[in-house]
Amino acid sequence: MKNPQLYMERCLQLAQLGLGYVSPNPIVGAVLVRDYRIIGEGYHQKLGGAHAEVNCINSVSPEDKALIPLSTLFVSLEPCSHFGKTPPCTDYILMHGIRQVVIACSDSSAKVNGKGIQILRDAGVEVIEHVLEEEAQWLNRRFFTNCALQRPHIVIKWAETADGFIGSRMQRTKISSIHTDPMVHQWRSQEDAIWVGYQTALVDNPRLNVRFAIGKNPIRIVFDRDCTLPPSLHLFDQTQDTIVFNTIKSTSKPNLTYLKIDPENYVQQIIDNLESFDISSILVEGGTQLITKLFDMNAWDEARIIHSPMTLDQGIQAPQLPSQHQMIEAYTSSPDRISIYKNLDR
Numbered sequence: 001m002k003n004p005q006l007y008m009e010r011c012l013q014l015a016q017l018g019l020g021y022v023s024p025n026p027i028v029g030a031v032l033v034r035d036y037r038i039i040g041e042g043y044h045q046k047l048g049g050a051h052a053e054v055n056c057i058n059s060v061s062p063e064d065k066a067l068i069p070l071s072t073l074f075v076s077l078e079p080c081s082h083f084g085k086t087p088p089c090t091d092y093i094l095m096h097g098i099r100q101v102v103i104a105c106s107d108s109s110a111k112v113n114g115k116g117i118q119i120l121r122d123a124g125v126e127v128i129e130h131v132l133e134e135e136a137q138w139l140n141r142r143f144f145t146n147c148a149l150q151r152p153h154i155v156i157k158w159a160e161t162a163d164g165f166i167g168s169r170m171q172r173t174k175i176s177s178i179h180t181d182p183m184v185h186q187w188r189s190q191e192d193a194i195w196v197g198y199q200t201a202l203v204d205n206p207r208l209n210v211r212f213a214i215g216k217n218p219i220r221i222v223f224d225r226d227c228t229l230p231p232s233l234h235l236f237d238q239t240q241d242t243i244v245f246n247t248i249k250s251t252s253k254p255n256l257t258y259l260k261i262d263p264e265n266y267v268q269q270i271i272d273n274l275e276s277f278d279i280s281s282i283l284v285e286g287g288t289q290l291i292t293k294l295f296d297m298n299a300w301d302e303a304r305i306i307h308s309p310m311t312l313d314q315g316i317q318a319p320q321l322p323s324q325h326q327m328i329e330a331y332t333s334s335p336d337r338i339s340i341y342k343n344l345d346r
């Protein structure tokens with residue numbers, strides 16, 4: 001097979017379309033190739049729905065159906081081998097007589113962990129591994145963080161001025177440009193939840209929804225120790241799921257859950273509680289105190305910094321990125337500059 005990377009690249013593009021819709025499942029894309037022609041393609045579109053391999057095989061046109069057993073299946077993640085919300089993909093591949101499967105990376109979750117590849121090989125299928133492996137692992141970083149650390153994938157985000165401030169004291173200050181807002185809102189739509197600190201909720205009164213991009217709203221998270229945040233804040237408007245961790249009460253109204261936790265080490269307790277709400281990734285949008293606590297606990301996976309050309313002269317200092325980081329990407333969203341880092345110490 002010439003140029004397997006080309007077809008795997010297409011699998012990764014397809015997988016990306018499922019981002020924000022399949023959590024806590026991984027995002028996966030698949031293509032079926034015969035004589036250098038893609039005869040089918042698919043991706044995992046929604047939680048509980050068919051997996052990428054099934055959508056790919058089912059997409060083949062009636063006139064190409066006879067070519068399925070003669071084709072190579074490319075898939076961005078090892079096919080599943082267990083009954084979950086849907087039957088095993090390995091069964092579906094074997095049922096269609098496919099003899100060659102190319103995989104980007106293996107699925108390290110306890111339920112699969114090499115079993116999918118083994119089942120295919122035991123049935124005589126040629127399995128080729130590690131094609132664009134690193135790219136596929138990065139694409140599914142949320143899923144792999146969940147598997148490795150048994151906690152949600154934590155994405156830290158802030159905007160800072162050219163002189164290193166994230167805002168003025170006790171006054172809402174817009175730092176990133178309005179041209180950067182659609183990108184930030186797309187980031188919001190890609191994670192299950194969004195978390196802000198108490199002071200940010202109080203001073204900025206953010207909506208934390210997705211209105212400048214297309215996608216679903218994340219679950220809003222805040223820690224309000226004594227339930228003293230004003231009920232008039234957008235956070236409490238019950239327009240989207242919101243969880244208020246606190247030390248007073250556990251109650252629930254439509255879209256608004258109060259959950260009582262111990263005041264000791266509350267940041268860790270919040271992280272530990274997120275899984276019970278099916279939250280497998282979270283975007284932390286400041287402020288500095290909350291982000292610094294997460295950095296100090298080494299509870300972060302990615303940091304996305306928006307560098308604005310504006311200056312403030314005084315205000316709240318921006319967080320300090322821990323030294324164990326690697327820059328992944330840098331680009332311009334004029335007039336802002338965006339830098340994306342990953343945590344190397346996990």
Ligand SMILES: NC(=O)c1ccc[n+]([C@@H]2O[C@H](COP(=O)([O-])OP(=O)(O)OC[C@H]3O[C@@H](n4cnc5c(N)ncnc54)[C@H](OP(=O)(O)O)[C@@H]3O)[C@@H](O)[C@H]2O)c1
Pocket residue numbers: 157158159160165166167168169170171172173175196197198199200201203204223224225226228285286287288289290291316
């Ligand atoms: N440019 C940006 O990207 C950006 C993003 C977000 C916010 N901001 C700005 O950052 C500022 C806020 O940041 P910040 O670092 O001061 O605070 P923060 O991180 O938003 O708030 C978290 C802190 O609030 C404290 N807190 C005080 N009373 C609390 C209570 N009753 N319940 C829970 N926590 C309580 C907590 O301290 P203890 O745990 O010690 O109690 C905690 O460390 C705002 O002015 C906002 O405009 C800028």
